[in-house]
Amino acid sequence: MIVEAVLFAATNPVSHEQLLDLFGQKVSREQVANALSSLWEQYEKANGALQIVEIGGGFKMTTRPQLSPWIEKFFTKRRKLSLSKASLEVVSIVAYQQPVTISQIDYVRGVDSAGVVRGLLKLGLITVKGRKKGPGRALLLGTTDKFLDHFGLSSLDALPRPDELANLSDISQMLDE
Amino acid sequence: MVAGLSAPEGSEFRVQVQDYAGPLDLFVYLVKQEELDVLTVSVLQIVKSLAKFLVDRSPGLDSAGEAILLTADLVYLKSRLLLPGTPPEEAEDDLPDPSSVLVQRILQYEEARAMAQGLAEQQERRQAMWFSGDSTKYTETEENDIVGAGVVDLAISFMGMLTRDEARQVQYISRERYPIAETVVKMVKILNGKPSVSMREVFSHARDLEEKLVFFLALLELVKFSLVSAFQRRNSFNIRLRLVADADVERLRLKLGVSGESGLRERAPV
Numbered sequence: 250m251i252v253e254a255v256l257f258a259a260t261n262p263v264s265h266e267q268l269l270d271l272f273g274q275k276v277s278r279e280q281v282a283n284a285l286s287s288l289w290e291q292y293e294k295a296n297g298a299l300q301i302v303e304i305g306g307g308f309k310m311t312t313r314p315q316l317s318p319w320i321e322k323f324f325t326k327r328r329k330l331s332l333s334k335a336s337l338e339v340v341s342i343v344a345y346q347q348p349v350t351i352s353q354i355d356y357v358r359g360v361d362s363a364g365v366v367r368g369l370l371k372l373g374l375i376t377v378k379g380r381k382k383g384p385g386r387a388l389l390l391g392t393t394d395k396f397l398d399h400f401g402l403s404s405l406d407a408l409p410r411p412d413e414l415a416n417l418s419d420i421s422q423m424l425d426e
Numbered sequence: 427m428v429a430g431l432s433a434p435e436g437s438e439f440r441v442q443v444q445d446y447a448g449p450l451d452l453f454v455y456l457v458k459q460e461e462l463d464v465l466t467v468s469v470l471q472i473v474k475s476l477a478k479f480l481v482d483r484s485p486g487l488d489s490a491g492e493a494i495l496l497t498a499d500l501v502y503l504k505s506r507l508l509l510p511g512t513p514p515e516e517a518e519d520d521l522p523d524p525s526s527v528l529v530q531r532i533l534q535y536e537e538a539r540a541m542a543q544g545l546a547e548q549q550e551r552r553q554a555m556w557f558s559g560d561s562t563k564y565t566e567t568e569e570n571d572i573v574g575a576g577v578v579d580l581a582i583s584f585m586g587m588l589t590r591d592e593a594r595q596v597q598y599i600s601r602e603r604y605p606i607a608e609t610v611v612k613m614v615k616i617l618n619g620k621p622s623v624s625m626r627e628v629f630s631h632a633r634d635l636e637e638k639l640v641f642f643l644a645l646l647e648l649v650k651f652s653l654v655s656a657f658q659r660r661n662s663f664n665i666r667l668r669l670v671a672d673a674d675v676e677r678l679r680l681k682l683g684v685s686g687e688s689g690l691r692e693r694a695p696v
Contacts, residue, residue, distance in 0.1 A: 302555065314554035318621040331549065334542065335491065341541035357534045359498070360491055400545055401552030409544040 252284045253310075262307025262398060305398030330372075330399075339365045340374055344396065344408060348378045348389035366390065374399060441472055469504050473497060499532065543586065550624065550664050575656040575665045577646070583625055583665045584642050592635045604637050609644040614669065617654065622668040625656070 255271065256263055268281045285308055289301045300313050312320060332340065339362050342354050354362045369375045378391040392405070402408060476497050480490055575583070616628050628645075632638040645667070648654035658665045 300555075304552075309555075309557060311555035311557045314551065317554035317556065318623070320556045322621040331553070332546075337542035337545050337549075338538050341545045342538050344545070345541055357538050359495060359535060364487075399552065400548040401555065402548065409541075409548065 252281075253288055256288075256301065256308060256310040259309070262305040262309045262394075264307040267307070302401070303403040304401055305394050306404065335362075335365050336369060340369055340392070340396065343369075343375050343390050344392050344405065347391040348381075349391075350381055350387040350389060352387060354390075441475070465504070465507060467504075469501055472500065502532070546664065547626070575658050577649075579658065579665060580625070580642075580645065580649070580656060584629070584638075587626060587629055588635075588638070592638075595635060599636055599639055604640040606640060606644050606647065609637070609640045610647055613641065613644050613648060614653070617667060617669045620668075622657075622666040625665040625667055628667055 251271075252268060255268070265278060265281055265285075268285075269276070269278060272281070285301070292299060292301050298312055298316060299310055302309055302311055338358060339354055342357055343349055346353065351363060351366055354366065366375070370377075372395075373393055374396045375390050376393050377388050379389045380386040381389055396402075397404065476493055479485070479493070485493070612631070613628060616631055617623055625645075629638055629641055632641045645654065645656075649656060652670055654667050655670050656665050656667050
C-alpha cells in the first residue's frame with residue numbers, strides 16, 4: 250500500500266533506490282522488487298484505468314494508453330510538449346551516439362544545431378557529460394533521465410535499434426548503385 | 427484533395443515540375459526510389475522556386491532549413507548521376523574518395539532522420555500515458571497548431587508504416603478477399619466512439635499487406651466523403667483520424683452498396 254501511495258503521489262519515476270531509502274534498513278532490495286512486481290500484477294489483473302510502467306529509470310502510475318483520446322479531449326486547450334523535427338533529429342543523434350559534441354551533430358545534419366541544442370538543454374532532455382580531450386576541449390553531450398521519461402523508455406537499451414528502422418539499407422543500396 | 431481541416435497556405439515548400447506537384451520531401455523520396463527521373467528535372471528551376479519561396483513566404487526556421495537541406499540533397503543526387511564515375515586505377519590511394527565521404531554523410535543523415543522518426547513514435551506512445559504531475563509539461567495549444575493532413579501526408583505516413591519487404595513487394599488486390607465496402611465498415615467501427623485514433627493504430631488492425639492496401643483505399647474513400655477527417659499537429663509526423671459528426675453517410679452507403687445495419691450509422695458519434 251505504501252509503494253502504491255508513493256507511486257500515485259510522485260511526479261517523477263520512483264526508483265528502487267528511492268524506495269529503499271524510504272524504508273531504511275527495514276526492507277531488502279528483493280522485498281522492494283517483490284512489492285513492485287505484485288503491485289504491477291494487481292493493476293494488470295484489475296485492467297482498470299491505471300497501470301504501473303517502468304520508465305525513465307523508475308516506476309510510475311499512469312493512465313492506460315487507450316484512454317488517452319478522452320483525456321486529451323478533456324484538456325481541449327492543452328497539449329503535451331511535442332518536439333519539432335529538428336529537435337527530434339538532434340536528440341536522436343545525441344541518444345544514439347553519446348557522448349557527442351555539437352560539431353559532430355552539425356556534421357551529421359549538415360546545418361548549425363547550436364540553437365536546437367540550447368533548447369534541448371533548457372528542456373533538460375540532454376546535458377553536458379564532460380569535455381573532449383584535445384584542442385578546444387569541446388563539450389560532450391548525453392541524454393538525461395528526463396529524456397527516458399519523455400520518450401517512455403526504461404533505459405537507453407530500450408531505444409529502437411537502428412537496424413530495426415526501415416529503409417536504411419534501401420538508401421544504402423541506391424547510393425552504391 | 428485535402429482531408430478534414432486544410433493546411434494554411436505557404437507553410438511548406440512545394441515543387442511544381444513537369445511530372446510532379448507536391449511537397450519537396452516526397453519529391454526527393456520519389457527520386458531516391460527512382461520513381462521520378464531526376465535527369466529530366468530542372469534543379470535550377472527548383473532552386474529558383476525555393477529562393478522565391480523563402481523571400482515571399484518567410485517560413486519558419488525549421489521549414490526553411492529542411493527545404494534548403496532537401497534541395498541540396500537533390501542537387502547532390504543529380505550531380506552524382508551526371509558526373510562520370512572515376513575509374514578505380516585513377517583513384518588516389520592515400521586520399522579519401524570525396525564522393526564516398528558525401529555518400530557516408532547522406533547515409534548518416536538518413537539514419538538520423540530514421541532514428542528521429544523512431545523517437546517520434548516513441549514520444550507518441552509515451553504521451554498516450556497520463557498522470558497528474560504531468561501538467562507541468564503542457565503548453566497552451568496555438569489556434570493554428572492543428573493542421574489538416576492531405577492525401578500526400580496520408581500517403582507518406584502509409585509508406586512509413588510498411589516494412590522494407592512490403593514496400594518492395596508488388597501486390598495484387600483481389601476483390602473477394604477484402605472488399606472495400608466491408609473494410610470501410612471495419613474502419614468506421616475502429617473509429618466509432620473514440621474522439622480520435624492514430625493512423626498507425628487503425629492500420630495495425632490489418633492482417634497482411636493486401637488488407638493494409640485496402641485499408642488505405644478505404645481511408646481515401648472515407649476522407650473523400652468527409653466521413654473521416656485526418657489531422658496532425660504542426661511539426662509532428664503522426665496523423666490522427668476521427669469520425670466527422672455530420673458526415674454524409676447516406677451518399678457513401680449508396681456508393682458502396684452497404685446496408686444501414688452494417689455499421690455506417692446515420693450520425694457518427696463524437
